[in-house]
Amino acid sequence: MSASLSREDVLRVAELAHLDLTADEVELFTRQLAGILEYVEQIRELNTSGVAPTTQGMNRPVERDDVPLAPLERSQALANAPDAAPESGLFKVPRVMG
């Protein structure tokens, strides 16, 4: 795999990441991410066939009884919202469908 990264790659990733980048950011990240990817490519020189991946910080089963706890009060959950209808207990967002 080559570390080259096109402007189109950056635009595609920005869409996946829900980021509406400015034109300057697209230019900056195209250059910088290519540089970072070129640097991390050095891991390819290692032979890792048959090596199990470390996927988490600890390897132990995590189980607990399924006991419901008191949830956050609805008013508290809404208190930090940029837009809400507290009387209906709802977050408000822009129109979802056309």
Place this chain on the structure above:
Amino acid sequence: MSEVTDLTVAGLAARIAAGEVRAWDAAHACLDRIRLHDARLHAFHTVATEQALERAGALDAARERGDVTGLLHGVPIALKDNLCTRGIETTASSRILEGFVPPYNATVVDCLEAAGAVIIGKTNLDEFAMGSSTENSAYGPSRNPWAHDRTPGGSSGGSAVAVAARMSPGALGSDTGGSIRQPAALTGVVGLKPTYGRVSRYGLLAFASSLDQIGPFGRTAEDVALLLEIIAGADARDATSAPEPVPPYRAALTGNVKGLRIGIPHDVLHEGVDGAVLAAFNASIDVLRGRGAQIVDVTLPHTKYGIPIYYLIATAEASSNLARYDGVRYGYRARAENAGREGDGRSEDRPLQVMYERTRDEGFGTEVKRRIMLGTYVLSHGYYDAYYLKAQQVRTLLRQDYDEAFRAAEVIAMPTTPTPAFKLGEKTDDPLQMYLADIFTVSANLVGVPAISVPCGFSPDRLPLGMQLTGPMFDEATLLRAADAFQRDTDHHLQSPPL
């Protein structure tokens, strides 16, 4: 008597418990010092003046009734601003969380308050803990109290500065790739990253969940031991918190390191390490040898891959964790008139989608966006195996290096950072150079093991330097014992920055 702000956490706790110092006076002394120096140093994002004085007054009244809350009764503690505090704004130094007032406390905050601590304020950090200098804070950088034109390191730079400049005797930070140890080293204080799972992460605004760990700052190993004792332990609200019992860490501070096998990984100390850093490190090893420690050679051949795999794994996890900031439930939302600013017509078709994308572009800073982009890319179709999976495999190889080294030694020692504190602006244009500041610290997070940084000397221009001690899983006690023994024979931690 020395100034109240010169007392350690343990020293101040003892004075307050004995009735020699009032909690209110201690809080007031810290607040005075913050007022005097913080306009310049910018350790704090929020100073909790009223809450702290009110709480300290209540604790004094309780003590007069003979009611001592716990080991930290009346002791001021500063908290990194990515730890949720009920009723106190918590921003992670990001615009996207400006004005966010959590409805709950992080578990560590509950632990500190149950022990009687007074929360003195919330400290500055690199946005979402992504950085090594605090220059990525949306609210401006912190400055190193030893040289105001230099960074204090990061990302927990504000917590390190608060302790180094005697604005708070102790503080908590978080460490994902060195974010406690690196600023501790660069400001001349002690900082500990506990074993993964040792401290509950509930209420820590997540960056990289398999690497993040909360830990303490203090001026002495004893203070760090005391704070760890209070915040460590299993927590039903964090499924990754560990059930291992919490030992009385302070009881381990015997001063005795006779026969303790300390391994030096000479293979990682070659390139790019400042001469003054190496000289201070070698002199520090001689101090431990003088106390009877046995110095042995170890090798950590995969260390050089630490930074590459860290930036693959941490960014991948961050891209997922930071997906929650979408302008709906908390924090910043892009204003409606910004929608469709490029006149592309999309705002008419998809107003919600446009709100998400504009909110995130305007709310996140450049480094956070850079990492979200990298993380999203390495997880995306066609690249996952080559980058993310491969990095996880190399993470296993790195873990095996440490397993092997810990067969030969109980502690691994190396410098905490390759250089002393760098200048503000020196590395901001080159993300890779900034990432390399963490070359000695990222491995402990990737492997999960505990590591401590202890002040070990000064550069010729009087910038503090740190020695890092790393131990096997859940063996913080041995690290603290070695760090404490070292401090008994050295006075680096007793030096004050020239303010």
